[in-house]
Amino acid sequence: MSSAPSSDTLTSRLDRIRSRIAESCDRAGRATDAAKLVAVSKFHPASAVEEALRAGQRLFGENRVQEAREKFPALRDAWPDLELHIIGGLQTNKALDACRIADAIETVDRPGLVDALSRAGDRLGHLPALYVQVNTGDEPQKSGVPRADADRFITLCRQRFGNRLAGLMCIPPEAEDPAPHFAYLAKLAHEHELMGCSMGMSADFETAIEHGATLVRVGSAIFGNRPAP
């Protein structure tokens, strides 16, 4: 890979993404700050997260609880208003740890995990904001609740978590036009009177904002290509 020009810094990439988010909100007739940026820092070192923090970014996403535990507690000490979202598939036995370190878990997708999160909430006396991940493409290898079960599962989560249930999240199939998936997720959220819609990544966050995303999860467009895990 050729070396990046010096103007291509993490700070400049972050600024550029922020402007594109604001412009997309504008174009969609939404408030300029209607979609929040989750900077996805998975596989990147704490030093990269710090650079983003110095550039004003406060909200981060991590896939793995273990990696988040290694990186974020020290950062949080230095930057108390930092926010962390868990955006990767969550094992039941990691639910308690996830609730300890995260401000939101975006990947609630099965009854066993609902039970584990309920127990964690009882034990800690609080729960992070929770998002139901919907497998909008019904892809067998992907986490998320299948479309056919989404209504019932969202209703279950509402019963168990009340207003801790913040919204829905999806990752459309890679080879498909994401727009119909975003439209479906936004409609489902609306039907369940949920305000939060986490959708859109580096390649398609502008489309997601057009369809009502309130959170966009952008990794490589900010931090560059991910080093191998």
Ligand SMILES: *Cc1c(COP(=O)(O)O)cnc(C)c1O
């Ligand atoms: C890695 C990841 C992202 C960020 O993807 P980019 O294409 O690098 O922006 C967003 N959401 C989830 C769930 C991810 O795992």
